[in-house]
Every structure is written in C-alpha cells, then in structure tokens.
Amino acid sequence: MKIFKISVLLVALSCGVTSNVWAQNKAAKRPNIVIIISDDHAFQAIGAYGNTMKPTPNIDRIAKEGVLFNKGYVTNSICGPSRAVILTGKYSHKNGFKDNENSHFDGSQDSFIKQLKVSGYSTAWIGKWHLESQPQGFDYWQILPGQGHYYNPDFQMMDGTKKRTEGYVSDIVEDVSENWLDNRDKEKPFCLVIGHKATHRTWIPDTQDMGKFDDVTFPLPHNFYDAYKNREAAKVQDMSISETMVMGYDLKVFKDEAAANKEGTISRMNAEQRKKFDDYYLPIAADFKARNLKGKELTEWKFQRYMRDYLSTAVSLDRNIGRTLDYLDKNNLTENTIVIYMSDQGFYLGEHGWFDKRFIYEESFRTPMVMRYPGVVKPGTVSNDLVMNLDIAPTMLDAAGVAIPKDEQGQSFLPLLKDKKAKGRDAIYYHYYENGEHAVSPHFGVRTKRYKLVRFYKRVRSWELYDLQKDPNEMHNLYGQKKYEKITAQMKLELNKLTDQYDDQDAKKILAED
Structure with a gap:
C-alpha cells in the first residue's frame, strides 16, 4: 500500500510538472506576425474610420477584433520611404531612403525582419516592395518590380528571373502569400509581410x-x-x-x-x-x-470618376485581406497571430481639391492602422495615442520577445495597449524631401495633440502654423499672427527638440539659418 501511494504521488507530481511546463511553454509561445501594407489607401475610405458606405468590411473586422489607431502617422508621406521606415524603425535620414527619385535602399542595414529571423522566425515579403534593391533578411521573397501592374503582373523572383502571372494583382499577391504559408517551416513562428499595389494610381479595378x-x-x-x-x-x-x-x-x-x-x-x-x-x-x-x-x-x-475607380480598386484589396483572415481561421492560426493592416501613407480624396499625398497636412500625414492581437489587445479598443509607422519595427520585436536595437528611433506601442496609465508621445516629427513630382515643396514639421508647425524650404520658403482643434482641415495659416506668437515660440522649441532627438542634421541646418 505504501509503495502504491508513493507511485501515485510520483505520477501526480510528474503530471503537475508536465502540466506546468506545458502552460509555461504556451505562455511563452511567440506570436506569428502578418503585416499587410497597402499603397495610398486613405483612412477616409475605410468604414472603421467613418466611411458611411462601409466599403472595407474585412479591414473593419480587424479593428473590431483588435485596435483602431485614430492617430497613426507616417514620418515621410511617400511610398518607398515609408516601407524603409517600417523595416528599419528609423527616419529617412537615418535609413538612407529619402525619396522615390534618387534613393536606393541599402539592404545590408539592420531591420526588424533580420532580428526576427536570427531569433528563429521564418520570414517572407510578397508583393509590392518599391525599394530599388533586392530584399535581404528574408527566407523567401517575391516582389513586384517598381510599381507593378494591376493585370497580369511580372514578379521578380529570388533566383533573379521574372515571372508573369495571369490575373489581377491583389488576388495573385494573396495566392502567393497563402502558398508560402502552406509550405513554410511549421516548427517556427513566422513573419509575413504582404505588400499590395492597390490603391495606387491609376486605380484600375478588378x-x-x-x-x-x-x-x-x-x-x-x-x-x-x-x-x-x-x-x-x-x-x-x-x-x-x-x-x-x-x-x-x-x-x-x-x-x-x-x-x-x-x-x-x-x-x-x-x-x-x-x-x-x-x-x-x-x-x-x-x-x-x-x-x-x-x-x-x-x-x-x-x-466622381476618380472616387468610383478608387473605391472599386479598394474592394479587391479588402476582399483579399478577408482571404488572409479566413486562411488564419481555417488553419487554427488566429489565436496566436498578430495581424496589422496599414497603408504606406494617407491620400487625398478631393480635400483641398487634390489627389496624391506628400504634404504634412492630415489627409496624407495620417495613415490607417488597425491591429489584432488575440489575448493581448482587447477587441474594440480605440487608441488616440500618437503612433507612427516608425513604431512597427520595435513593436514587433517587443511582441516576439526580441531585444530592440538601440539605434531604432521608434518605440513599441504595446505598453500603450496593455496599460491605460502608460504615457505615449506628446509630439511627432515629419520630414518630406522630394522636390520633383507634383511640385510639392520639401518640408519638415511637428504635430502636437493640438497644434502643427511646418517649415517649407527649397521650392517654397515659408512657415505655417495650425490650430487643429479649431481648424482640423488646416485652412487657416496662423503663422505670423501676434495672437499666436507664444504658441509659435513653444512649437519652435518642440521642433528643435525633435530634430535633436532624431539627429536630423539637414533640418537643424535650415533652422539655424532662420
């Protein structure tokens, strides 16, 4: 009897230890990551951001099941530079890709993808890349050369060949992404970046x-x-x-x-x-x-024609985002996978009479960003903290339990989602460099929760100041008005502080000349 009791005790202890180890392993299991980046998709075109036609049910689903970032911004509102910032967690002047005209991304530099791969993740980028160099740090990539085409696009393959695929680009990018997921090393967590061409000019729908x-x-x-x-x-x-x-x-x-x-x-x-x-x-x-x-x-x-083509082009984008979510559901990956949807920047849908992006004004500076992270982010969360595409790299490393390199300039926004008392940014910094297409003057500036100060240079040399509380559409430049001298001085101090913080020597030189 004594021997039997001891045996039972040993079995119980063994089961307890096994159960405890299993629980610890489960808790320590690192999340898979899916980042979906569209091109030129305006937040005003998305149901979750108030579009009454609800043209994006699948993007809306991510927001409903996770967090909607109401104040998501970019550092430089143009396609290639935005992707370089997302990869590196560094401003354009640090990662070297300032514009689409003259820049070439140095793939030898560090990226959050390389950090994840070294830590044991399988990694892939599929679709639009637009960085004028071959991807580095990925187990697999298949990218659209340049802007790519909406119909029957070519893809640049890892072996140096080009492959033309029949069909519509949004569908094909999703097909390739699912094929990679099917054939990945299933013993490893994964990070997949899906780069969509839509909704880039010239807005040709499926x-x-x-x-x-x-x-x-x-x-x-x-x-x-x-x-x-x-x-x-x-x-x-x-x-x-x-x-x-x-x-x-x-x-x-x-x-x-x-x-x-x-x-x-x-x-x-x-x-x-x-x-x-x-x-x-x-x-x-x-x-x-x-x-x-x-x-x-x-x-x-x-x-009217622009809006009809633009939103029709976005329909296929959203449908294929739905396919991604369905794939995760069908393959029992949903509960341990972070899904982020964002555009490379915002876009004008007739505001100020415009299309395109580039300016620090809200419609292009601000980008849609939604994230689902089951078990960590409460469904239906709405964040009003100032976050940026600069923060994607450190946030993903934080989620994966990987040390964030000291030279990354972004900051993880996970603490803001886990703790209501966590303090976010008081101000964000922006710098746009390109001086060719669309005749938009290079400029840099700072946005706080209420005010925005902008310094234009080269094509136009001027200052602008906006009270976003009273003038959210940025129609009334207050710079130079006596009533706002104190606010202007405070904003200039904030601007100098951020150019120091991010070590933007070009901007500092311009400010020193004023």
Whole structure:
C-alpha cells in the first residue's frame, strides 16, 4: 500500500510538472506576425474610420477584433520611404531612403525582419516592395518590380528571373502569400509581410468590381475649391483634380490606343480582360464626350470618376485581406497571430481639391492602422495615442520577445495597449524631401495633440502654423499672427527638440539659418 501511494504521488507530481511546463511553454509561445501594407489607401475610405458606405468590411473586422489607431502617422508621406521606415524603425535620414527619385535602399542595414529571423522566425515579403534593391533578411521573397501592374503582373523572383502571372494583382499577391504559408517551416513562428499595389494610381479595378459605386454621387469635400490663401506651398503644387488629373491616364477616357497603353497595364490585358474593360469604360468615354463639360462641371465629373475607380480598386484589396483572415481561421492560426493592416501613407480624396499625398497636412500625414492581437489587445479598443509607422519595427520585436536595437528611433506601442496609465508621445516629427513630382515643396514639421508647425524650404520658403482643434482641415495659416506668437515660440522649441532627438542634421541646418 505504501509503495502504491508513493507511485501515485510520483505520477501526480510528474503530471503537475508536465502540466506546468506545458502552460509555461504556451505562455511563452511567440506570436506569428502578418503585416499587410497597402499603397495610398486613405483612412477616409475605410468604414472603421467613418466611411458611411462601409466599403472595407474585412479591414473593419480587424479593428473590431483588435485596435483602431485614430492617430497613426507616417514620418515621410511617400511610398518607398515609408516601407524603409517600417523595416528599419528609423527616419529617412537615418535609413538612407529619402525619396522615390534618387534613393536606393541599402539592404545590408539592420531591420526588424533580420532580428526576427536570427531569433528563429521564418520570414517572407510578397508583393509590392518599391525599394530599388533586392530584399535581404528574408527566407523567401517575391516582389513586384517598381510599381507593378494591376493585370497580369511580372514578379521578380529570388533566383533573379521574372515571372508573369495571369490575373489581377491583389488576388495573385494573396495566392502567393497563402502558398508560402502552406509550405513554410511549421516548427517556427513566422513573419509575413504582404505588400499590395492597390490603391495606387491609376486605380484600375478588378473586372468584377468595375462599376461598384456608379450609383453613388460622392459629396464634394467642403474645401474642394480651396483657394490656398496664405499657404504658398499649397498654391504651387501640381496634384489637383482640376488641373493635374489626366483624362486618359487616370480616368480611362482615351483618345487613342497609344494613350490607353501609357500606364502599361492595358496592353498587358488578355482578350477577355480587355473586353470587360472596354465594355465598362468605352460607354463612359462616349457619354463624357457627348456632354462637352467645362469649368466646374468638368472638375466635378473628374472627381466622381476618380472616387468610383478608387473605391472599386479598394474592394479587391479588402476582399483579399478577408482571404488572409479566413486562411488564419481555417488553419487554427488566429489565436496566436498578430495581424496589422496599414497603408504606406494617407491620400487625398478631393480635400483641398487634390489627389496624391506628400504634404504634412492630415489627409496624407495620417495613415490607417488597425491591429489584432488575440489575448493581448482587447477587441474594440480605440487608441488616440500618437503612433507612427516608425513604431512597427520595435513593436514587433517587443511582441516576439526580441531585444530592440538601440539605434531604432521608434518605440513599441504595446505598453500603450496593455496599460491605460502608460504615457505615449506628446509630439511627432515629419520630414518630406522630394522636390520633383507634383511640385510639392520639401518640408519638415511637428504635430502636437493640438497644434502643427511646418517649415517649407527649397521650392517654397515659408512657415505655417495650425490650430487643429479649431481648424482640423488646416485652412487657416496662423503663422505670423501676434495672437499666436507664444504658441509659435513653444512649437519652435518642440521642433528643435525633435530634430535633436532624431539627429536630423539637414533640418537643424535650415533652422539655424532662420
């Protein structure tokens, strides 16, 4: 009997130890990571951010099941530089990729992907890359050369070849991503970055989505006919719907076949795709020519066509995000996988009369960002903390239990989501460098919770100050007004503080000359 009791005790202890070890292992299990990056997707086009047409049910689902970041921002509102910041956790002047005109990403530098790989993660980047160099630090990559094409795109492969795939780009990127997930090393946690082309100019929808919003008349933004009073940089830009948007290239009202092929995608279509394209767009072109529109009527027609194509292009993007979520569900990966959706920056949907991005004004500076992290982030969370694309790298390393390199300039936002008492940023810093396309003057600036101060240089040399509480649409430049001298001085101190903190020597030199 004594021997039996001892045996029972040993078995119980053994089971207890085994159970405890299993519980510890489960608790210590590192999360998988899926980061979905779209291109030029405006927060105002997303249901979770208040779009009443609810065109993005799957992005909305991520927000509902996790956190909606109401104040997510970028450091430099343009495609390539944003991706470089996400990878490195460093500002453009530190990672070396300042603009899309002259920059080449140095892939030998550190990235959060390399840190994850060294720590045992399988890593992949699939889709749009746009960094003018081959990815480094990934177990697998398959990328679109440059901007890529909406139909039948080429992909640059790891072996140096190019592979053309029939179909619509959003579907293909998702297909390749799922194939990689199917064949990954399932003994390791994984980090997959899915880079979508949509919703980049020239907004060519999948054939099944053409006309989705043709019954909608979109209201003009109240500042659609902005006169840019006391805002010189806004006045000289070349990104207006009225003047810059091209009838053929952007709106598919082609004069001839050569014009139709300027973007490059139309000539790549197979016969079936081209027929569906022509069946939809040719009647629109004929109707337009019959109207002989001029002045404001023409501008507003262009706006409606732009919005219809833009949102229709976003439908396929969102549908494929839904496929990603469904894949995780079907493969029992949901509970241990972080999913982040974000755009590389914001975009103008007629605000100030514009399309495109680049400016520090809210519509392009601010980006949509939602994240699901089961067991860590409470569903339905809404964050009003100032967070940036700069923070993705340290946040992912924090979640994976990997030490954050000291030279990363972002900060993990996990503490803000775990502890209501955690203190976030009081101010964020921005610097845009490109001085060519769309005639947007290079500039840098600081945003606090209420005010924004901007210093334009090169093309235009000027200052701007905005009270975002009273003027959220940034229509009234307060710089130079006596009433705001004290606020201006405080904001300049904050700007100097951040240029010191982030070691932006170019900006410091300009400030020293003032």
